[in-house]
Amino acid sequence: MKTILFNPFEKYTAEKLILFGFLLTVIGIILGVSFSARFDGVLDLHFVTTKVNYVNLITDISINILCVTITFLIGAKIINIKTRLIDIIATVVISRSPLYILSVFNINNYMGKISETVLQDNNLNLESNIEFSAFDLTYMVLFGLIAILTSVWHIALLFSGFKTAANAKGTKSIILFITAIVIAEILSKIIFYNIN
Amino acid sequence: MKKLPIICPSCEHGLEVSQLSCTNCDTQISGNYGLPFLLRLSTEDQAFIFEFIMTSGSLKKMADKMGKSYPTVRNKLDDIIEQIKFLQTEN
Numbered sequence: 404m405k406t407i408l409f410n411p412f413e414k415y416t417a418e419k420l421i422l423f424g425f426l427l428t429v430i431g432i433i434l435g436v437s438f439s440a441r442f443d444g445v446l447d448l449h450f451v452t453t454k455v456n457y458v459n460l461i462t463d464i465s466i467n468i469l470c471v472t473i474t475f476l477i478g479a480k481i482i483n484i485k486t487r488l489i490d491i492i493a494t495v496v497i498s499r500s501p502l503y504i505l506s507v508f509n510i511n512n513y514m515g516k517i518s519e520t521v522l523q524d525n526n527l528n529l530e531s532n533i534e535f536s537a538f539d540l541t542y543m544v545l546f547g548l549i550a551i552l553t554s555v556w557h558i559a560l561l562f563s564g565f566k567t568a569a570n571a572k573g574t575k576s577i578i579l580f581i582t583a584i585v586i587a588e589i590l591s592k593i594i595f596y597n598i599n
Numbered sequence: 600m601k602k603l604p605i606i607c608p609s610c611e612h613g614l615e616v617s618q619l620s621c622t623n624c625d626t627q628i629s630g631n632y633g634l635p636f637l638l639r640l641s642t643e644d645q646a647f648i649f650e651f652i653m654t655s656g657s658l659k660k661m662a663d664k665m666g667k668s669y670p671t672v673r674n675k676l677d678d679i680i681e682q683i684k685f686l687q688t689e690n
Contacts, residue, residue, distance in 0.1 A: 413671045416662070483677075490670050570674040 408556075410563040411497060417489040424496025428464055431503030435460040439515050440506035443595045445471055445588045446554070448502050450515035464499070466594050470587040471495045471561075478583035479569035482576055486569045494564025501553040501560070508546050517543065558584075605639055613639065636686050644679050651676065 406414055415423075435442065436456065441449045442463040472488075472495050479486040509515055517539060524533050535543070565571060565580050607614055616632040637645060654660040662672045 412668060414666065414668055416668055417670075485673065485677075487670070567668065567670050567674065570670070570677055 409559050410567070412490070412494060412564045412567040417487070417493040420493035420497050421489070424493060424500075427500045427503065428468075428496055431464060431499065431506070432457060432460040434503050434506045435463070438506045438509040439512050440509060442467055442502065443591075443599075445584065445591045446557070448505055448550075450506075450509045450512065450518055452512060452515050452519050462598070463595075466591055467499070468492075468495050470591040470594070471584070474583040474587040474590070475561075475565060475568075478579040479565060479571070481579060482569040482571050490564070490568035494561065494568055498557055498560035498564055501556040505550060505553045508549065513542065514546060602642060603638060605634060636683050639686055640679065640682060644682070647675060647679065 411420060431442075434440070436459075439451055439453075439455045441447075441451055441455060441459065443449060445467050472491055475491045475495065476486070476488060479491060517535075520533060561584070562580060565583075566576070569576070571580065605614055606612070613634070615634065617629060619628045619632075620626065637648065640648070650661055650664065651658075654664065658672050658676065659669060662669045665672060
């Protein structure tokens, strides 16, 4: 079970993983549209109050997959020239699934409305006028905890996939992995900034 | 089958062959003979190399047989190659 959740790349073929990852991506797109979630960055998930359509979600996810695939492939090739593109794609599509699960928590755009309230408050400091109910606060704390867990799961999947694809070992590999994620995040943000 | 010891249990240095005997006529040969590289690998690595030969060097077939993914099997082979290179430089 631990292998399936955290390192499916060790056991399953890249073809099977890509097929499963593609199915998860389709589910992610449907969930994103249903729960008004935007994946506007490699590590990002934002809930919006504006209408989200399928084109938005397909664009978001495609850009993210492309950015991580490019930077991961370069990083992995530096470590091991024999790294296959197919293994990197499998890593990227599978590792995004925890983020899709997280979008489910925006029932009735609940988190989106809370975010909007916070962002609209110009006096966001200790003297802020925003008053949250006990339920709002509990929901936010719970969501925050689940968001941390899913983010850790996402990164763990990315790392195990990268490690398996490139036979990555040692400090140099960890540095290249972190660098690849940071560059992918910056790259995706630049693309999103230019297309929006 | 008994497992061939390759590491000295006392000082952890690599062992060498000092005596060979014929089970047919009881002839005994003494001397110092270094173990071949393959015998200096772990039993697990030796089994991997055996499987590699039996599948005609197809990592894909090996991955299917072992229930592992292709990169996992290729990584194992790369690690064994690195180990053999290390043993070669050590000599």
